[in-house]
Structures are given as C-alpha cells and as structure tokens.
Amino acid sequence: MSTASNAPQWLVPDWPDLPASVGVLCTTRRGGVSPPPYDDGQGKGGLNLGTHVGDAPRCVERNRDIVRAELPAEPAWLAQVHGTAVVDAGMVDTLAGVTPAADASFTRERGVVCAILTADCLPVLLCDAAGTTVGAVHAGWRGLADGVLEQAVAAMRRAGAGELHAWLGAAIGPAKFEVGPEVLEAFLARADQNVDLVRAAFIPVAERPGKYLCNLYALARIALARVGVHRIAGGDFCTVSNSGRFYSYRRDGITGRQASLIWIR
Template sequence: MNTRNGTGGTQWLLPDWPDLPDNVGVLCSTRRGGVSPAPYDDGQGKGGLNLGTHVGDAPKCVERNRDILRAELPSEPVWLAQVHGTRVVDAGTHDTDAAPPIADASFTRERGVVCAVLTADCLPVLLCDAEGRMVAAVHAGWRGLADGVLQRTVESMRAAGAGELMAWLGAAIGPNRFEVGQDVLDAFLQHPGADEALVRAAFAPMNLRPGKFFADLYALARIALAGVGVPRVWGGDFCTVSNSGRFYSYRRDGVTGRQASLIWLK
C-alpha cells in the first residue's frame, strides 16, 4: 500500500494493485486531515476526516470532509445506505442528489461515476475487470460475507458484461482482533471451504475468552471470491483495530468515524 499526503495533513492510501488497468482510479481515505473533533478526530489531537453522516458527527464537519474528498475525485461519489445486506445497485443509474440507495455494493460501466463504501472494521472490497470496462465497491461485514454479498456483486457485474475480474481488499479488522461468538462461526461453516480459514483463524488460542473465536475476514473473502472464479485478489495488509493513528475502528472505539474506499473509470 502506498500513501500520498495532501494539504492540511490529509493522508490518502493508494492500493498496491498489480495489473490494475490504467483507466481505473482507486483511492482510500484515512482518518487524517479533516475537521471533525473527537471522537471523530485523527487520533492525534487534530481534526479527523470522518466521512460518515450517520455516526453522530456534526453535519457541517462531515460536509467539509466530503468536500476535501471530492477534490480528489472526478465526481460526487455514489454513497450507499449500507445495511449489512447483499443488495447490489448500478451506480451509473443513480442520481447523486437523491437519497443514497439502500445497498451494500455498487458497480458501474460509466466513466467518471465513483463507487464508494464506508467502513470502520468491516471489509471494503474493490473489483474491476481486466479490460478496465467495469468497477465495483463492496461493503463486506461478516453478515454480508456470510450471506453472499461478494458472490452477488460478481454475478451482477458478469450479467452486465464484465470480463475477467480481479479484486483488492481494503483495511479491515485483522484476523487476531476479530473475536466472535458461535453464531458467527456457524454462519461461515455453512460455506464450502470456509472451515479451513476458520480452523486456522477462529481457533487461534491467543487472547480469547471462553466460548469465543477469531474470524479472518480477509481469508473468508478470498475463499468466497475464488468460489466464483475470482482468484486474483490483492490487499488485506492492515488491521483497523491495531492502527489507531490511521484508521477508524468501531470495535476499538465504539463511537467513531468512517473511512471510504472508492473506485471509478477514468
């Protein structure tokens, strides 16, 4: 992952994504370089770049932070009302002046349309086809992963004419920090191949309370993508919980902001 510093202390993450087509733009925000006060700040006593409108931050601060982000993009992002579901929408058909669509993934074939997801521990997944004809952004929390949001997104992209797909996994809660209960374990054990990832990650002995397990969102996403013919997957290098100076984390802080992962066709 490469970083680029902007004005006012803003820090952007640029995915290390081999073979990304030249006409595909990708950008990820951090908590650094905005105007939001604590608990939405940058973790170092300065303003934070919270982009979520639903977390209790002052609307004027969120709007200013989104202005900072807009300056890096070709257009207003198509924000989603994320509900930990599996609905996928065509971002190119949505009016950005209208209310955000209730969905957890979007794709587009239109140049300049920006697909975006907000996260603070859940896994952001960005996809594109090898020809640079289509892109998508997915919000993949454990519920969405278990219910098939990645599979639904891949199906939607292929139905719209996508070619060979590849993916990049953004910053999420790491495999040794995502403590879950039996309900989460049971949800994933229903999926072919997922038991291997859960045995490796969910039964790690370190720092666990009785009856709890560790779940690896990165490994589970790779298994889900491989199952629908997307073996070319990069990323998965960060832990939002462990890196308080760079990322918001709901698991770590409770009340906190949201960072964005965005992708578009140039």
C-alpha cells in the first residue's frame, strides 16, 4: 500500500542564461505516493519516477502522472546504461513502449520533453542561447569518463544548435563520492592537456590509501570546456547529504529516482 501523497517540491534551477523559450522541471523525492524506501524521507509518499528500482508499478505510474501534469507531453524516458549513446527525443515514443538504451537526448521540436533519471549521478541540462535546441544528459562517472557530454554536445551541434549553455543538477557532492584508483585512471586516460585539472578533481583520502574523493561537478566542467561550452550554472548540490530532498543510491542502496527535464515551449 502506498503512503499518502503531499505537494510536490520542485528544484528550481539557478540558471541565469536560460532562454524564456525553454522550460525546465527538476523533481525531488517529495510529493508522490511511493512507500518506503521510495518515500520522501519524512513519512509521506515519495515521488519516485524509476520503473526499475523495485517500487510498485502503480505508484510509479501515479508519480509520473503527477509530473506529467506539469509538462507539455509525456517525457522521452530512456533506458540509461552508463554509456555515451545520444538519441533524438522526438523519436522516442514512451507511450508505445519505446525506451532506447541511451544516456542523453536532445530535441529541436517544441513540446518534446528530454528526461534523465538520477540518484547520485549527475544530470546535465543543455540549451543553446537562442532556445532552439535543448538536451539532457545522464553523466555518472563512467559516462563522463567515456565522453557522454562531448557526444551530446556534438549531436546537438550537428542538429543546428548555436552557442550552448549548461546547468549541472543534483548529484553526489565532492565530499561524499569516494572512489578507487580505477576512476582516476579512467579520466586521466582522456585528460590530454587537462591532466592537472583532472588530478585536482580527485582528493586523496588520507586515512584510506588508494581512495579519492571525486568531484563530478569539476569533471563535468572540464569535459564541457573541452568542447567549447563555458557558460555553466549549477553544481552546488549533494544528493547524499540531503536525505530530506533527494534520493541517493550511495546513501541508501534501494531507493527511488528523481528526474531532470527540459523542453522548448
């Protein structure tokens, strides 16, 4: 049985460069009907939007209906696989059961909603200065290391995007993301002239030799700058530290997913 719902609480991006023609909606864990461990952390229903985490399908469906009421269309949900594939959101027909394996989407069509689900990985929203092209990227460490942001930017430019701006959404913060040497090595393998910047994003944990605190936000900024995206907002959240607002896989294990969505009005 689901927990009683409460009013949804949206995360409002602090994104000064967002064009008026672009709509953005970012959910939190608050305001749905999901029971523990997918609840809001405060005894009420959680707004879990992930269909793959063990939550009752009827609860996820109701939660998606709550979010859908704020949007111009059904979001182009993806089957995220920590890869680098990018799809045209206009080609995704969620209502017909089409959920491509991809970690980024973009569109130039009005009313088409790009969507990313996260619970510690970094959601990155993109739009061009004219507000004619938008995109959403799921950037966990594997995707970041393999170039998912670069692939998304390239796809948007091929589609005709102008100068791109970015917003970094809620992810695990640099004080909570402990990783092993393989993560540092993965980023150094593609660092090129940014070796010093990449190394600076990994702080050794003194009491745990071979472990580092990893700054996903800094790594995303490096990747975006590499492909000429310099106007970047956001990047000051921590999903792990804010249990009353965000789902976090690193903190809780079994948990829900929040969404970051963007569209052209």
